[in-house]
Amino acid sequence: MKYAYTSSVPDYEVLRNKSNLSFTVLVVLTMGSTLYYLDTINMVDRDPRYRYPHIQPDVVDPIAIKRNPWYPEEILNKPHEIIAPKEDYDEKRMILYHDMVSEYDARIFGAYVHSLSIPLSPEFGPADELWQIDEDNHYKGFRIINRAIFGLTDQDIEKIYNRQGNFEPLKHLLSDELRICLTVAYDELCTVRAYRGDLPIYDAMGPSVGKFVRRVIGDEGWHYSKFLRLVKRYHPDEIAKALEIVNQIRAAEGLPYQQTFVMDHIEDVFTTKLFDEAENVLKKNLLK
Ligand SMILES: [Fe+2]
Ligand SMILES: [Fe+2]
Numbered sequence: 001m002k003y004a005y006t007s008s009v010p011d012y013e014v015l016r017n018k019s020n021l022s023f024t025v026l027v028v029l030t031m032g033s034t035l036y037y038l039d040t041i042n043m044v045d046r047d048p049r050y051r052y053p054h055i056q057p058d059v060v061d062p063i064a065i066k067r068n069p070w071y072p073e074e075i076l077n078k079p080h081e082i083i084a085p086k087e088d089y090d091e092k093r094m095i096l097y098h099d100m101v102s103e104y105d106a107r108i109f110g111a112y113v114h115s116l117s118i119p120l121s122p123e124f125g126p127a128d129e130l131w132q133i134d135e136d137n138h139y140k141g142f143r144i145i146n147r148a149i150f151g152l153t154d155q156d157i158e159k160i161y162n163r164q165g166n167f168e169p170l171k172h173l174l175s176d177e178l179r180i181c182l183t184v185a186y187d188e189l190c191t192v193r194a195y196r197g198d199l200p201i202y203d204a205m206g207p208s209v210g211k212f213v214r215r216v217i218g219d220e221g222w223h224y225s226k227f228l229r230l231v232k233r234y235h236p237d238e239i240a241k242a243l244e245i246v247n248q249i250r251a252a253e254g255l256p257y258q259q260t261f262v263m264d265h266i267e268d269v270f271t272t273k274l275f276d277e278a279e280n281v282l283k284k285n286l287l288k
Helices: 012-046 088-102 105-113 123-150 154-161 168-173 175-196 199-203 207-234 236-251 272-287
Strands: none
Touching: 012 272, 088 105, 088 123, 088 154, 088 168, 105 123, 123 175, 123 207, 168 236, 175 199, 175 207, 175 236, 175 272, 199 207, 207 272, 236 272
């Protein structure tokens, strides 16, 4: 661009003022969009409509609807009242740590499923989205408990964010939507039963922890039913195949857990009896 040599071209002073004005406008716009973006993030954290978006395809009786959203920060709002275990402190610390990180691993699982680029039915996305929000809530609640009574530090939390999953041993169970839904449904059933089995441990930590874990159990049951409904609605002709896949899922019990969210069955509460019950309930419901 030329500067002020002819009357048809603005002089340098004008250009400089315009340039200053442009710079100011740019700064204001950048700050504005940054603030808007940050506010959107905050909004996602505090507004149920954003946390539980009702993004639904045009279907009757949609699968992905969260009717009673809840927030771990509201239930566990007095962390100083959470009671540290008086007996078997290390064992309970390990259980609560595993609860926290395995809930966190839902993020790793979700990312893996998306990386597969496989065909998905129209309601899988919305169900997955609500599921992810719930699991994140569970992680955040267990994080509050671990901070309050087990000395979890910011450095420990940073390590959680660096967790990596290895899906290689499970990839035969996650190669298409039918298998993914069945694996999640089976896993959620196991989780319901395991949290229920450990309720005395949670209740001993105080009423807020007991209440929180009961809400988590409610969500896990909800997840089971939603993934089961996805199977029945979008794969009605594959029930015989689904039963065979459940056998394969059950056969994968005992593999070392590698941050995959599903099949995180490493505590004592996960027994052969629990796995058998989960397998039988899932099969029975597939045949209903
Ligand atoms: Fe969960
Ligand atoms: Fe779940």
